[in-house]
Amino acid sequence: xxxxxxxxxxxxxxxxxxxxxxxxxxxxxxxxxxxxxxxxxxxxxxxxxxxxxxxxxxxxxxxxxxxxxxxxxxxxxxxxxxxxxxxxxxxxxxxxxxxxxxxxxxxxxxxxxxxxxxxxxxxxxxxxxxxxxxxxxxxxxxxxxxxxxxxxxxxxxxxxxxxxxxxxxxxxxxxxxxxxxxxxxxxxxxxxxxxxxxxxxxxxxxxxxxxxxxxxxxxxxxxxxxxxxxxxxxxx
Amino acid sequence: xxxxxxxxxxxxxxxxxxxxxxxxxxxxxxxxxxxxxxxxxxxxxxxxxxxxxxxxxxxxxxxxxxxxxxxxxxx
Numbered sequence: 534x535x536x537x538x539x540x541x542x543x544x545x546x547x548x549x550x551x552x553x554x555x556x557x558x559x560x561x562x563x564x565x566x567x568x569x570x571x572x573x574x575x576x577x578x579x580x581x582x583x584x585x586x587x588x589x590x591x592x593x594x595x596x597x598x599x600x601x602x603x604x605x606x607x608x609x610x611x612x613x614x615x616x617x618x619x620x621x622x623x624x625x626x627x628x629x630x631x632x633x634x635x636x637x638x639x640x641x642x643x644x645x646x647x648x649x650x651x652x653x654x655x656x657x658x659x660x661x662x663x664x665x666x667x668x669x670x671x672x673x674x675x676x677x678x679x680x681x682x683x684x685x686x687x688x689x690x691x692x693x694x695x696x697x698x699x700x701x702x703x704x705x706x707x708x709x710x711x712x713x714x715x716x717x718x719x720x721x722x723x724x725x726x727x728x729x730x731x732x733x734x735x736x737x738x739x740x741x742x743x744x745x746x747x748x749x750x751x752x753x754x755x756x757x758x759x760x761x762x763x764x765x766x767x768x769x
Numbered sequence: 770x771x772x773x774x775x776x777x778x779x780x781x782x783x784x785x786x787x788x789x790x791x792x793x794x795x796x797x798x799x800x801x802x803x804x805x806x807x808x809x810x811x812x813x814x815x816x817x818x819x820x821x822x823x824x825x826x827x828x829x830x831x832x833x834x835x836x837x838x839x840x841x842x843x844x
Contacts, residue, residue, distance in 0.1 A: 537838035639838070647810040651822065654809065655829050667800055674807035676795035685777055690785055691792070709785055714777030726785065727792040744780050758806075764791050 535720065535756065536680050536733060540640025541590065543607045547634075548618040550600040552627030559602060562624050563592040572616050580611070587612040601632065641682040649673045677758060678730050681722035685712040687743070687752065688724055689731065694764035697723060697731050703752040708743060715740040721752055725764070732757045804830055 566589055573584045590607035597603070606614060615631045622629025637644055657669035689697070693707030703723060715721055715736050723731045734752040736743070743751050798806065813822055819837040827835045 534836065534838050642810045644812075648812050649810060650812055651825055651829070654811075654826065658829055661800060670800065671803070674804060674809055676798065676803065677806045677808055678795045679808055683776065690783075691788055694792075708782050710779050710781050712777035713780050725792050726787055727794050729792060729795055740777070740780060744782055 536684060536722075537640050537642075539610045539720075540683075541607065541609060541638075542612070542636060542640075543605065543638035543643075544614050545595070545603070545605050545635050545637050546614050546618065547632040548602045548604060548621065548629050549632040550602065550622055550625065550627045550629040552625075553600065554625050554627055556594075556597055558625060559597065560594060562621055563594060563604070565624065566617065566621055567592055570617070570620075572613055572620075575613060575616060578613070585611075589617070600627075605637070607638075641679060646672070647675060647679075678724075678728060681724075681730055681733075684720055684722045684733075685715045685736075685740075686722045686724050687711045687715075687736075688726060691726065691764055692767040694725055694731055694759070695761065695766045697754060698757055698759050698761040698763065700754060700757065702750045702754050703734065705743065705746045705748050705751050708751060711740055711743050713740045715743065723752065723754070729759060729763075731759045804832060 569586050569588050571584055572587050574580050574582050576582075588609040589612065590609075591605075593605040595603040595605055606617070608614075608617075614634055618629055618631040642648075653669075654673055657673050660666050661670045687703070687708055688710040689703065689707045690709055693703065696707075697703060709726065716739050717737060719736045720733060721736045722733055725731060732754045733756045734754040736752050738746065738751050795806075809826065811822060811826075813819060817825075823835050823837050827833065
């Protein structure tokens with residue numbers, strides 16, 4: 534879940550303003566709200582209600598009809614679109630609220646051919662069980678590796694895999710390859726030579742350090758995905 | 770490795786040949802195991818909670834464990 538919950542999001546929403554204002558003014562104010570903004574979570578939220586900074590990556594104005602504004606918004610995880618609409622309304626002077634919301638992207642997941650429904654899932658499952666045809670089900674159920682598409686990967690030796698599955702941290706000696714965009718504190722994905730996701734962890738070193746160091750813990754494992762025993766136990 | 774999207778350059782620290790005895794390409798897992806390690810991008814309609822959707826998924830696929838990665842807060 535860490536890989537998904539903290540991932541950037543995209544939404545399409547309808548903001549309904551409580552007064553009339555020109556398109557230009559709406560554009561100007563939306564530009565002000567792009568970049569870093571302050572937000573305090575609303576009463577009905579599951580997080581601590583402290584003011585925090587969030588980044589709005591973009592606000593695309595898709596359509597304006599009377600007092601309704603259709604927008605596409607790209608933002609950091611944990612951004613409240615409801616609050617954003619409310620605050621834009623205040624700055625415009627009219628007041629406003631979020632009328633409708635749909636999340637269109639969550640990390641690597643978007644509204645593409647992978648987006649499906651329970652009905653399609655059930656049908657695809659039945660087709661596999663009753664007719665032995667896997668195709669549909671394989672289009673709907675994606676390998677867990679999909680989740681790490683945007684996360685830097687470190688490939689490890691076969692001999693290190695089962696140790697990681699047992700909760701060991703990743704030492705320098707176990708590493709075969711790594712990506713160049715890793716910093717201290719980065720979330721990284723530990724994978725096998727065949728591309729299977731073993732675990733997620735936090736890198737203790739930068740890419741250059743990992744490449745050059747001969748010993749020591751390089752990644753602290755946070756979440757093991759692969760089942761123990763998938764690779765043979767090759768450690769004492 | 771096909772199907773894996775790399776953003777940074779790949780730096781090679783050491784090399785090792787593939788072993789055919791264990792491990793498998795994630796896109797070639799036998800279906801039963803594929804389901805166990807699977808993720809589904811479900812279009813969650815308003816109405817049922819994520820918890821209910823997850824329960825349905827478990828029922829449909831006959832698995833014991835499934836989770837969800839967050840939904841919109843109620844509005």
